[in-house]
Amino acid sequence: MALTDLSIPHSDEGLPTDARRLIRVAEKRIDDFQIWSRIPAFVPGNYEGAFRVLRALAENPLSRGNRFCEWGSGFGVVTCLAAMLEFDACGIEIEAELVGESRRLADDYALTAEFVIGSFVPRGGESRVYAAGEYAWMTTDSDYAYEELGLDLDDMDVVFAYPWPDEEVVTGELFDRYAGPGAVLVTHHGGDDFRLRRKRAKSPRRR
Numbered sequence: 280m281a282l283t284d285l286s287i288p289h290s291d292e293g294l295p296t297d298a299r300r301l302i303r304v305a306e307k308r309i310d311d312f313q314i315w316s317r318i319p320a321f322v323p324g325n326y327e328g329a330f331r332v333l334r335a336l337a338e339n340p341l342s343r344g345n346r347f348c349e350w351g352s353g354f355g356v357v358t359c360l361a362a363m364l365e366f367d368a369c370g371i372e373i374e375a376e377l378v379g380e381s382r383r384l385a386d387d388y389a390l391t392a393e394f395v396i397g398s399f400v401p402r403g404g405e406s407r408v409y410a411a412g413e414y415a416w417m418t419t420d421s422d423y424a425y426e427e428l429g430l431d432l433d434d435m436d437v438v439f440a441y442p443w444p445d446e447e448v449v450t451g452e453l454f455d456r457y458a459g460p461g462a463v464l465v466t467h468h469g470g471d472d473f474r475l476r477r478k479r480a481k482s483p484r485r486r
């Protein structure tokens with residue numbers, strides 16, 4: 280199986296007011312949070328850019344469905360934006376404090392988004408993660424989040440991740456190994472750089 284790169288449909292359309300407001304409030308909360316509680320693995324992403332990519336996914340027939348999962352959801356901003364775009368959205372984050380902030384953000388905007396504390400690395404995937412190298416921040420030392428969600432990774436239609444540079448390869452490998460055929464991986468690589476890849480659907484068996 281392999282991942283196929285997809286191009287991201289371009290749109291000049293601005294962000295709706297509710298998304299802009301949520302991003303502004305979240306960024307202010309993140310600034311305050313980082314003064315008193317430093318979680319070095321958490322680096323906020325480009326939320327306006329993430330909204331644009333998710334909107335393109337919602338409006339174009341690129342993904343097979345609308346079940347969305349953010350791997351390492353941090354403050355929960357991208358998952359909340361996905362919920363605003365009517366994805367069935369959940370976020371998995373290993374740091375309990377960040378999950379608390381994510382739930383508060385979703386509640387404040389009356390968004391239906393589920394956040395669980397745990398690891399996005401599925402059961403059985405840990406050895407693959409460590410065989411691929413060592414990481415500055417990525418860890419697998421937590422509960423298995425999918426069990427709490429009552430879902431498997433191959434139920435997810437869209438997975439979003441903002442991996443640290445040394446996690447980029449293993450992020451693609453985990454998705455390739457455990458996501459369902461036709462699912463889409465959106466990765467953020469800093470600045471305005473987003474990448475969209477789809478796991479190939481199984482080709483029919485030849486006789």
Ligand SMILES: C[S@@+](CC[C@H](N)C(=O)[O-])C[C@H]1O[C@@H](n2cnc3c(N)ncnc32)[C@H](O)[C@@H]1O
Nearest residue numbers: 320321322323324351353372373398399418441
């Ligand atoms: C670079 S931050 C990105 C946060 C968020 N996605 C965003 O765009 O703002 C990576 C996040 O992944 C979390 N993380 C690292 N390893 C994890 C794992 N195995 N399972 C769940 N979260 C993890 C970190 O705690 C951190 O919050």
